[in-house]
Amino acid sequence: MVPGQPDPEDEGVRQRPRVHDEADRRLLTRALADAIAFDDTAAVPARLCQACVDLLDITGASVSLDGGPGMRTLWWSSDAVAGQLAEAQYTLGDGPCHSALTLSAPVLAEDLTQGPDARRWPVFALRAVELGVRAVFSLPLGSDALAIGTLDLYRHAPGPLSARDRSFAFPAGDAITFALMRLQSDALKAGGEEEADVTAWLDTAETEHQEVHYATGMLMVQLRVDPQHALARLRAYAFTQGRTVTEVAQDVIALRVIFDE
Amino acid sequence: MTQRERSQREQLLTQTFVELADVNRHGLEEADYLQAMATRCEQLLNADCVIVFRAQPSGPLLTPAAVSPSSDIPRQLLRAACSEGPAIDTCRTAEPLGPTPLSGPTPRWPAFVGLARAAGFRTAAATPLRYHSSVLGSLLLLENGTGSLGPEEVRLARALADAAASSLYFRQQLHRHTEESVHLRTALVSRSVIEQAKGILAVQLGTTPDEAFTMLRAHARSHQQRLSELAQQVVEKGSLPADPA
Numbered sequence: 001m002v003p004g005q006p007d008p009e010d011e012g013v014r015q016r017p018r019v020h021d022e023a024d025r026r027l028l029t030r031a032l033a034d035a036i037a038f039d040d041t042a043a044v045p046a047r048l049c050q051a052c053v054d055l056l057d058i059t060g061a062s063v064s065l066d067g068g069p070g071m072r073t074l075w076w077s078s079d080a081v082a083g084q085l086a087e088a089q090y091t092l093g094d095g096p097c098h099s100a101l102t103l104s105a106p107v108l109a110e111d112l113t114q115g116p117d118a119r120r121w122p123v124f125a126l127r128a129v130e131l132g133v134r135a136v137f138s139l140p141l142g143s144d145a146l147a148i149g150t151l152d153l154y155r156h157a158p159g160p161l162s163a164r165d166r167s168f169a170f171p172a173g174d175a176i177t178f179a180l181m182r183l184q185s186d187a188l189k190a191g192g193e194e195e196a197d198v199t200a201w202l203d204t205a206e207t208e209h210q211e212v213h214y215a216t217g218m219l220m221v222q223l224r225v226d227p228q229h230a231l232a233r234l235r236a237y238a239f240t241q242g243r244t245v246t247e248v249a250q251d252v253i254a255l256r257v258i259f260d261e
Numbered sequence: 262m263t264q265r266e267r268s269q270r271e272q273l274l275t276q277t278f279v280e281l282a283d284v285n286r287h288g289l290e291e292a293d294y295l296q297a298m299a300t301r302c303e304q305l306l307n308a309d310c311v312i313v314f315r316a317q318p319s320g321p322l323l324t325p326a327a328v329s330p331s332s333d334i335p336r337q338l339l340r341a342a343c344s345e346g347p348a349i350d351t352c353r354t355a356e357p358l359g360p361t362p363l364s365g366p367t368p369r370w371p372a373f374v375g376l377a378r379a380a381g382f383r384t385a386a387a388t389p390l391r392y393h394s395s396v397l398g399s400l401l402l403l404e405n406g407t408g409s410l411g412p413e414e415v416r417l418a419r420a421l422a423d424a425a426a427s428s429l430y431f432r433q434q435l436h437r438h439t440e441e442s443v444h445l446r447t448a449l450v451s452r453s454v455i456e457q458a459k460g461i462l463a464v465q466l467g468t469t470p471d472e473a474f475t476m477l478r479a480h481a482r483s484h485q486q487r488l489s490e491l492a493q494q495v496v497e498k499g500s501l502p503a504d505p506a
Binding site for chain 2: 065066067068070071073142143145146148180181184185187188199202208209210213214215216217218219220221222227253
């Protein structure tokens with residue numbers, strides 16, 4: 001998809017395809033119901049995401065939460081590649097999930113080796129292809145008014161997300177949104193005096209990028225810059241070294257890397 | 262009713278249903294939406310007074326939300342109708358209550374009937390603001406003895422109330438959803454900012470991350486401040502706020 005150029009695929013997405021086939025509808029309903037009927041509410045978003053991997057023509061999936069620039073938490077990933085894709089986008093500050101959040105609309109990239117998708121995120125596309133990924137689909141979570149994260153799907157083989165798969169993925173995304181909201185509102189209801197308790201549910205996140213935020217704080221003092229600038233320096237360094245921003249942050253914390261003003 | 266009057270009434274009806282369905286026409290001000298509803302109901306229902314009540318999120322009582330413009334309702338009557346009478350009964354049963362005379366030796370609602378009669382009303386009817394199993398409030402119709410409030414009016418009131426209830430329900434859901442999204446983002450942001458503040462203090466004071474956190478928390482406690490607020494200050498100022506001497 002090229003900005004400014006209407007994408008026929010995207011139009012279809014905005015209309016939210018319906019599940020037409022009765023057997024498919026039952027399958028979807030059962031998968032969602034199974035994922036939700038679970039004592040451990042913190043595990044529900046992950047189970048919904050796993051249901052997507054099981055039911056759709058995709059290789060893997062992940063769920064990320066977003067609090068604004070640089071504040072991105074990987075909640076769950078189905079496999080290492082899904083996690084690496086999320087980390088690559090976090091390091092670059094670019095990629096389909098960032099586009100999906102900015103646009104508050106689904107972003108479907110069906111072939112990262114060539115054509116508009118490869119041109120849209122050239123660096124991310126290269127990294128994704130290195131990881132063996134050919135197609136990525138990023139669906140925003142939350143409401144139209146405020147996106148709280150993304151459901152990211154990937155596939156080794158190129159090709160669009162079929163109408164059937166889209167009709168599964170969207171309700172699954174809504175269910176994930178509600179499951180995450182429930183975690184947060186349960187925490188608020190139970191909320192003790194300590195704020196740490198209120199946000200304790202975030203402890204189960206896979207990668208919270210806490211090292212990155214800590215290292216950002218260190219660089220703010222060392223370089224006398226604001227948080228955005230400090231994070232940009234970390235990212236730029238990671239990019240030139242061909243490493244992830246988390247790895248670089250760990251080096252900064254261990255004083256293996258020292259930035260000059 | 263002449264052909265012309267009938268066609269005007271149909272137009273008004275259609276317009277009313279369109280208005281009631283449009284959740285965002287009045288922005289997020291629910292009071293304006295309910296006031297517009299009361300005004301339209303008065304025009305359409307031949308009632309001398311239309312009062313919209315909202316159910317309170319917890320507890321059995323109602324709150325008056327809007328009164329149709331041409332009626333002058335004593336405050337006492339409004340208050341009484343919140344805890345006794347057709348408005349609250351229709352919420353309990355979740356079914357409309359047809360035109361009921363406000364008279365008889367042993368009235369069903371002694372306090373409400375007394376005050377309503379004193380204000381000149383002779384007949385009352387009510388219908389719930391209901392969306393599936395959620396009762397969001399009710400509509401109370403009062404008439405001062407002209408006999409204009411019949412079953413036909415109550416049926417129409419019910420249809421209008423149903424349209425309004427579904428709009429209100431979705432407005433409420435959207436509001437809750439947005440609020441929860443904001444909370445969730447706030448939770449993510451505060452955790453990130455606390456980490457940044459730890460990094461700042463650790464470099465400045467030459468401490469370990471754990472020591473920096475202990476210091477941050479101790480400062481927040483002794484100043485009765487939220488940890489996230491203090492962390493935000495540290496990130497903005499570049500250091501712990503100085504103690505007032």
